[in-house]
Amino acid sequence: MKNVLELFVSFLKIGALMFGSGYTMLPLLLREVVERRAWITEDELMDAYALSQCVPGVIAVNTAAFVGQKRGGWGGAAAAVLGVIAAPVVAILLVATVLMQFWNSPTMVSIFNGVRVAVAAVITNAVIQLVRSNVKNWLGIALCAAGFVIIALLHLSPVFVVLLAIIVGFVLWGVRR
Template identity: 35%
Template structure:
C-alpha cells in the first residue's frame, strides 16, 4: 500500500478511536507509529511530543503533521493531518445534527459519565508511557519532579516552566 494511503488510514484510525483529545491519542499513536509501522523510534516520539506541546495548535495535529513529514515528506504530512482530523470533523457534524434532540436523554447522560473516566485513564496511560521513556537517569527525574512541583504549587506559566526545564537540561547535561 502506498505510504500516503497508509498514513491517512493510520491517522484516521487514531482520530476515530481516540476520545478525549490529543493527550488521550498518545498511547494509540505510539503503538501505531512506533511499534506497528516503525516510522519513529520511541525516543523520537517523546521528543516530538515535547515539541508538539510547545508549538501552537492541537498536539494531535502537530504529531500527525510531523510523523507524516518524516514518513512521506510534504504530502505525507498533509495526508496524516487530514487523516487525524477527518473523524472529528465527521463526528462533530453528526453530533451537531442530533445533539439538541438527545442531550436530555438519561442514556446520553450516562454515556458521557462513562466516557469521562476512560479519558482520564487514557491521559494517565500516555503520561506513564512518556515518563518511562523520558526518565532515563537521576538528572531527568530531578527536572521532571521540579517541573511538576512548580506547575502544581506555584502560579507560574507553563511556558516559563518549559523554558526553565530546558535551561536546567542545558546546565545538568553539559
C-alpha cells in the same frame, strides 16, 4: 502522488481507531506504519513519538506530521495530518448535532453524571502513570509541583508552565555544559 494518498489512508485508519489520548495510538502506528508499510523503523517511530510528547500540539497530530514529513515532505505531512483528523471531526459533528438536542433531559443528566465520574477516575489513573514515568528526580518533583500550583491554585495560563520549563531547561543546559 501515490505516496501522499497512501499516507492519507493509513492515518485515516489510525485516527478512526484511536480513542482518548495519544498513548492509544502507539500500537496502531506500529502495526500500520512500521510493520505493514515499512515506512520507518521501530526506533525512528519511538523517536518521533517521544518528540511529539515534548513539542506543542496534540500527540497524534504531531506524530502524523513527523512521519508524513519524513516519508513525503510537506505534501506528505499535510496528507498525514488531514488523514488523522478526518474521522474524529466527522464523529464529533455527528455526536454534537444529535446529542445536543436532548442534552438537558433528566436521563442524559444522570448518564453524564456517571460518565463524568468515570472520566475523573480514568484521568486520575492516567496522571498516576504520567507521574511515574516523567517525574524522576528532585528537579522533576519541583517542576511538577510548580506546574500544578500555577494552574490549580494560582489559576494562571498554562503558557507560564511551559515557559518556566523552557527557562529551567536552558539553565540546566548551562550547568551540564
